Amino acid sequence: METEAGRLDLHLLSMPRGQCKGAVFPVVAPHERLQPSSYKEISTWVCTLASFREGTAILNRMLHLRDGEAVHTKTLSDSVAREGLRIESFQEGYAREALREHGFCPETCLPADGAPLEAAAPQSPDIPEERLHRAIEGCNASGAGQPAVDAACLQCRMEEPSLTTYVSIDDIGVTRQKDGRRPGEERETKYVENTVVHVARGTGHYVLAGVGMAGVMRLLAAFLLSNGLMQGKDLVSFTDGARNIRGSLERLFPYRPYRIILDWYHLEKKCREYLSSALKGKDVRNQVSEAVLRHLWAGDVGRATDCLLHLDGSLVKSREWPERLVQYLDRNYSYIPCYALRKELGLRNSSNPVEKANDTTVAQRQKHNGMSWSKGGSSAMTHIRAVYLNGEGEDWNKKGTLRFQLSYSDDDAWAA
Numbered sequence: 001m002e003t004e005a006g007r008l009d010l011h012l013l014s015m016p017r018g019q020c021k022g023a024v025f026p027v028v029a030p031h032e033r034l035q036p037s038s039y040k041e042i043s044t045w046v047c048t049l050a051s052f053r054e055g056t057a058i059l060n061r062m063l064h065l066r067d068g069e070a071v072h073t074k075t076l077s078d079s080v081a082r083e084g085l086r087i088e089s090f091q092e093g094y095a096r097e098a099l100r101e102h103g104f105c106p107e108t109c110l111p112a113d114g115a116p117l118e119a120a121a122p123q124s125p126d127i128p129e130e131r132l133h134r135a136i137e138g139c140n141a142s143g144a145g146q147p148a149v150d151a152a153c154l155q156c157r158m159e160e161p162s163l164t165t166y167v168s169i170d171d172i173g174v175t176r177q178k179d180g181r182r183p184g185e186e187r188e189t190k191y192v193e194n195t196v197v198h199v200a201r202g203t204g205h206y207v208l209a210g211v212g213m214a215g216v217m218r219l220l221a222a223f224l225l226s227n228g229l230m231q232g233k234d235l236v237s238f239t240d241g242a243r244n245i246r247g248s249l250e251r252l253f254p255y256r257p258y259r260i261i262l263d264w265y266h267l268e269k270k271c272r273e274y275l276s277s278a279l280k281g282k283d284v285r286n287q288v289s290e291a292v293l294r295h296l297w298a299g300d301v302g303r304a305t306d307c308l309l310h311l312d313g314s315l316v317k318s319r320e321w322p323e324r325l326v327q328y329l330d331r332n333y334s335y336i337p338c339y340a341l342r343k344e345l346g347l348r349n350s351s352n353p354v355e356k357a358n359d360t361t362v363a364q365r366q367k368h369n370g371m372s373w374s375k376g377g378s379s380a381m382t383h384i385r386a387v388y389l390n391g392e393g394e395d396w397n398k399k400g401t402l403r404f405q406l407s408y409s410d411d412d413a414w415a416a
Contacts, residue, residue, distance in 0.1 A: 041397040043076060044083050048365060048385045052077040077377070084380020087387060087396065088210060091219055094404060098222035109221040111255055127158045127345060135344040139298075147298045149341055154299065156259065156337050158345060164234040165224065168198040168354035169245050171213070174366040177374050192378040194362045198354040201229055204406030207357045209386040211379035217248050223404060230256065238351035240266040241332055262335040263351040268293060270328060278321035279311075288315070299338030301329050361385045 042062075047055040056073045065071060096106035103112050126132075132151070139149045173191030195216040197208040208223060210216045224230050235258040239245045246260060272289050279285040288311065295304035308322045308329075316322065329336070339349045362382055366373055373381075387393055391409055392402050 037397045040083070041393065044080055044384055044397075045388065045393065047076065047080045048381065048388060052080070080384065081377055081380045084383045085376070087383040087402075088379060090400075090402065091210075091383070092215065094402070095219045095222035098226040099218070102225045104221070104225065106218075109218050109252055127160055131345070132158060132341075135341055138344045139340045146340065147295055147300060147303070149298055149338055154338055154341070156334075158342065158347065159234040159236055159259070161347060162202065163232065164201070164236055165229040166200045166236050166238065166348065166353075167220070167224075168200075168238040168351040169195070169249075170240060170351065170354045170358050171195055171242065171245070172358050172362045172367075174362065174378055175372040177372040177377075192373055192375050194366075194378060194382050196354055196358045196361055198351075198357045199223060199229070199406070200353060201233070201406060204408050205353065206404075206406050207361060207386050207389050209357070209361050209382045211375055211382065213244065213248050217252050221252055227405060235259070236261060238263050238348065238354070239335075240351065241270070241328075241335070260335045261337055261349075262332050264297075264339050264349045265352070267296060267332075267336065271296070271325060274321045274325040274328070278318055278325070279315055280317045284315050296329075296336060297339050299336060299341070301333050301336050305329055357389065360389055 043055070043059060046058050049055075050058065052073050056071055056076050059076070060066070060070045063071075099106045099109060104110060105112050136149050136151050139146070171193055173193050176190040176192045178190075192211055193213075194209060194211055195213045197216055197220050199206045199208065199220070206223065208216055208219050210219070224235075235253070235256070237249055237258060237260050239260060239262065241262050249258065249260065271292055275285055275289050275292070279288055288307070292304045292307050295301075295307065305326050308326050311322060342349050362378075362385070365381055365385060366378060387396050387402065390402075391407050395401055395403060
């Protein structure tokens with residue numbers, strides 16, 4: 001048995017037939033040793049922070065194991081992969097059971113025929129009109145060359161944050177291991193796509209993550225239902241504008257209203273990238289970019305589009321890029337709010353929480369130079385890091401269970 005105190009030899013005594021109703025110890029693979037919860041916690045936690053080779057060296061040094069007794073890198077990586085698979089299996093079981101319990105189909109994540117929809121019906125009020133008008137006056141009083149905010153032109157309502165569940169979604173790809181390459185075959189980099197979801201209400205937060213958007217979205221639906229995060233709540237989702245994310249939300253919530261907001265950082269980045277390819281010279285590019293972004297910050301997509309359609313031909317080196325940017329803005333028109341007003345009201349404009357979760361859950365461990373991952377290995381590492389990020393490491397390692405509840409800890413993710 002591998003323990004935090006070193007390796008122990010166990011001698012098992014046979015019991016008379018009929019007196020033992022189950023295995024005394026869990027079944028292990030050939031050459032694999034039993035792992036108590038404390039050793040399992042140390043070994044998996046170390047491997048979420050360092051490479052498997054470095055993790056193996058740390059464990060062997062800590063346990064004073066050498067030569068024939070040492071833990072092998074392949075053994076450790078296989079152990080971590082199995083642990084991640086157990087977490088994934090537990091989450092899948094939780095999701096299906098929670099969906100059934102609330103009258104939803106575990107396959108489609110949609111309400112079963114005849115099931116009541118009280119748990120999914122939003123009833124939250126908007127921000128009071130008086131507060132909204134004060135915020136508009138505050139925006140317009142700031143000046144600084146910013147276009148005025150017109151209450152009559154606001155295309156979307158402003159949610160009451162205390163009665164809103166915020167869901168931020170993002171994908172992140174890591175380099176996929178090659179199955180093999182024949183001589184003369186061109187190099188082609190493929191990726192394992194991880195989906196990360198950050199759920200927040202008030203000061204509470206929780207991260208859901210895994211390989212494959214369908215499974216993560218099923219887990220999201222179960223989490224929202226079992227924690228009462230849809231009943232009487234607005235549902236607001238921040239995305240980077242990816243079509244697959246919008247499509248997944250449409251399939252997941254056809255039975256209730258929800259809102260998608262295009263993250264300001266990604267909108268600004270997209271505009272600057274397109275205009276960089278479209279215009280001649282840095283000064284012209286910056287001047288036009290600032291003009292377009294000022295209108296978008298005020299939520300006025302129409303005027304931003306007009307700026308792009310009436311660019312002086314002498315300033316443009318390629319008409320393709322302004323046209324593509326106009327198409328992008330038209331495509332995302334419904335998801336571009338008045339960012340200035342939201343800021344004045346103290347509402348979020350950014351998907352920053354999921355970007356940070358993306359970095360902590362996936363990028364910090366899996367996106368280093370020279371690293372490549374199998375689909376199973378990437379999924380396992382993502383699940384394990386998400387467990388620690390949610391502060392559930394002790395629950396999983398000692399009890400084999402997860403709470404699936406919002407965390408209200410302000411601690412750093414890896415202090416748990």
